[in-house]
Structure formats: structure tokens, C-alpha cells
Amino acid sequence: MIGFWVVNLLIPEDPDELIIKAISGDWELSKFAKYDESKAAITNGQCAHTYAIESAVSMDDGAAVCDLSLNEMTPILLGASYLSGLSVTAKMSLPYSDVMLMQPSDHWPRERAMGPGNHCVTSSQEFIEVIEKFVASWPGKASQEKMLILAHHYLDALACWSFEDFYLSATTLLQIIAATEERITGNSNLSYFAAVQSASQRVGISPLNRDFKDMRNNLIHEGKLLGGRFAGTDVEACSIVAADLMNWFDEYVHSVMNLGPVRRKRYSKRDFMSLNSYSM
Incomplete structure (x- = not known):
């Protein structure tokens, strides 16, 4: 034993x-x-x-x-x-x-x-049903979908110490998925947003709107969550974007790992509105 x-x-x-x-x-x-x-x-x-x-x-x-x-x-x-x-x-x-x-x-x-x-x-x-499917899919899907780094980085996002820290980790998940999409489609000219949209279409889930990209770009280029092309004006708007992103990630993982439908939609804006933010 x-x-x-x-x-x-x-x-x-x-x-x-x-x-x-x-x-x-x-x-x-x-x-x-x-x-x-x-x-x-x-x-x-x-x-x-x-x-x-x-x-x-x-x-x-x-x-x-x-x-x-x-x-x-x-x-x-x-x-x-x-x-x-x-x-x-x-x-x-x-x-x-x-x-x-x-x-x-x-x-x-x-x-x-x-x-x-x-x-x-x-x-x-x-x-049990879902973890057995996850384990069964691992040998064929883990490398193809980069599940090792996705799973670890997902935990890094959840263990954040600020909204900014969380969002950089969460959008890095999408960056990894975008790179996977470029490899699978053979199109290295896909933009970040287009690659995420393409991934949504490929795995059969609803696409994200542009807010996730606009909020990320503003955080990276301006050092703050609000501003730029992102139309949101407060922490509630940012929290809605964050919840949509994380629920999209759940849909993506369930699809590529053959886990079946998501049993519980687990994220809402309430999960992020209490996060400390140093840029808002």
C-alpha cells in the first residue's frame, strides 16, 4: 500500500x-x-x-x-x-x-x-465524478492544454493579496490559453483578444467581451485598474469583469478536460468587491 x-x-x-x-x-x-x-x-x-x-x-x-x-x-x-x-x-x-x-x-x-x-x-x-474525469483526461490533455501551469497559476490568482495582483494572474491564464490557441490554429498572428475569442469558439463556450482586455491593458500600461478604454468607473465594475473572467475559465477547463458541464457557477462580483486595491 x-x-x-x-x-x-x-x-x-x-x-x-x-x-x-x-x-x-x-x-x-x-x-x-x-x-x-x-x-x-x-x-x-x-x-x-x-x-x-x-x-x-x-x-x-x-x-x-x-x-x-x-x-x-x-x-x-x-x-x-x-x-x-x-x-x-x-x-x-x-x-x-x-x-x-x-x-x-x-x-x-x-x-x-x-x-x-x-x-x-x-x-x-x-x-468524485469530476475529479475522475480530470484524472482520466490528464495523460492526453495536460500537456496539450498546459494544465499543469494553468492549475498552479489559478491557485496563485486565488491566493492574491490585492485586486491588481489577482487580475494580473487571472489575465495571465488567458495569455497562456491564447498562446495555446495560436499553436492549435497555426495562426501566430492572432491578437490576445482574438485568440481568446477563437478559444471560446473552438471549445463551444460564450466569449468574453472586451472589458477583460481593456482593464488588463490599463493596469499594465497605466498602473491602475480604471481608465483608458475600460468604461468601468468603480470597484463594482472591475468585480463584474473579474467574475466573468473566472467563470469563463471554469467553462474552458471543463470543456478541454472533458469534465462535462460546470455544476456550480462559483464566481460573482461579491467575491472580488472586498479585495484590497491600491490603484482605485
């Missing part, structure tokens, strides 16, 4: 146990004995163990089989982080694990407090 303590994993309905079916076999999640204390700590801005995760694979099955299972931890942790809006990771093996974790993989999220999270699923059943 190989297994780890999972940090910051919160799942709707707080299930005691769940099974994630993956290519290498089943991964079993079981709730930490002090889960309620851990959940309270996470909600109050700390990090804590919430679940143990383990696979029946052992060294007796051979190094190649163990490596396959260990490699699946990356999409499991990144998928759980993406679905929950939390930095879900592992930094310690279970005491009876055949493989002892000396140092977490650089591909795993780093441990950081991000509050109670913001899920795009509404139940533990939806969580």
Missing part, C-alpha cells in the same frame, strides 16, 4: 470515505480523525490534514506500477485544488505506506492557507 496525508482537502457534504477510480486502480480517501478541528482551522486561515489517501499498489507489484500510481497523485491533487479553490497537497506519507515521501513533488501545490474555498461542485458525488 502507498498512502499520504492530504492537506486542505474539503469536499461538499464532508464524506467519511470516497473512492477515486483511476487508471492505476482505486484511491481511497478516508477522513482524518480530527477532521472537524482541521476544517475549522482551514476556514480560519490555516492549513491542516483532512483526509488520508491510499492505493492498494505496493512495491511487490514492481517499481513501474508504483510509479504509475505516484504519478496520478499530481492530477488528483491539482484536480482537487481546482474543484475546491484550495491548495490541496500532500507532504507526509502514511506511517504504513510502502513509499515514504521524503520531499513533495515540485508538481504538487505548495501548502498555503486560502480560507474556506469555493467549490464548482455541489456534492461529494459530483466531486
